[in-house]
Amino acid sequence: MKKSLLTLSLISVLFFSCSKDDNTPNNKFIETSWIADDDIASVIYGKGCTSTIEFISESECQEINYIPSSIFSGTDVEKGTYTYNGNTVTWTVGKITITGTLSGSILNTDMGTLAGGKRVYRKNQ
Numbered sequence: 417m418k419k420s421l422l423t424l425s426l427i428s429v430l431f432f433s434c435s436k437d438d439n440t441p442n443n444k445f446i447e448t449s450w451i452a453d454d455d456i457a458s459v460i461y462g463k464g465c466t467s468t469i470e471f472i473s474e475s476e477c478q479e480i481n482y483i484p485s486s487i488f489s490g491t492d493v494e495k496g497t498y499t500y501n502g503n504t505v506t507w508t509v510g511k512i513t514i515t516g517t518l519s520g521s522i523l524n525t526d527m528g529t530l531a532g533g534k535r536v537y538r539k540n541q
Contacts, residue, residue: 445471445498445505450516450523450537454481455530461486469507469523469537471498479509 449470457465464484471477481492496509503518516523516537523537 443474443500444503444518445500446474447471449540451540452535452537457481457483459530461488467535467537468540471505471507475499477507477509479507 449468451466451468454465454467457467461483462485466482468480468482469477470480475497477496477498479494479496481494483489483491494509496507498505498507500506504515505518505523506513506515508514514525514527514535516525521539523539525535525537527535529535
């Protein structure tokens with residue numbers, strides 16, 4: 417009887433010590449920041465314009481658009497949301513939704529550029 421209770425106790429401890437989070441994918445994006453040259457803004461406002469995406473929490477992000485010069489110089493910050501699945505992340509800020517695929521310290525997106533390529537974000541250090 418004592419052996420049965422001891423075995424049941426050990427099984428209970430093992431069962432309840434396993435958390436639900438052990439089965440969910442690891443969020444590689446949370447608390448990271450990614451920056452890309454903004455070629456479209458650079459044509460309008462001058463060279464050096466950038467776009468940064470920061471993944472703040474499990475589902476919140478923010479986009480930071482920076483214009484270094486001209487009468488429109490400044491920084492614009494807009495909140496958004498995101499989801500992820502492994503190495504793929506999809507974020508929505510305003511009415512724009514972008515999907516990116518992580519490859520090391522590069523985030524390749526489906527957003528087009530003026531040159532006909534796709535916008536590439538690099539991880540901020």
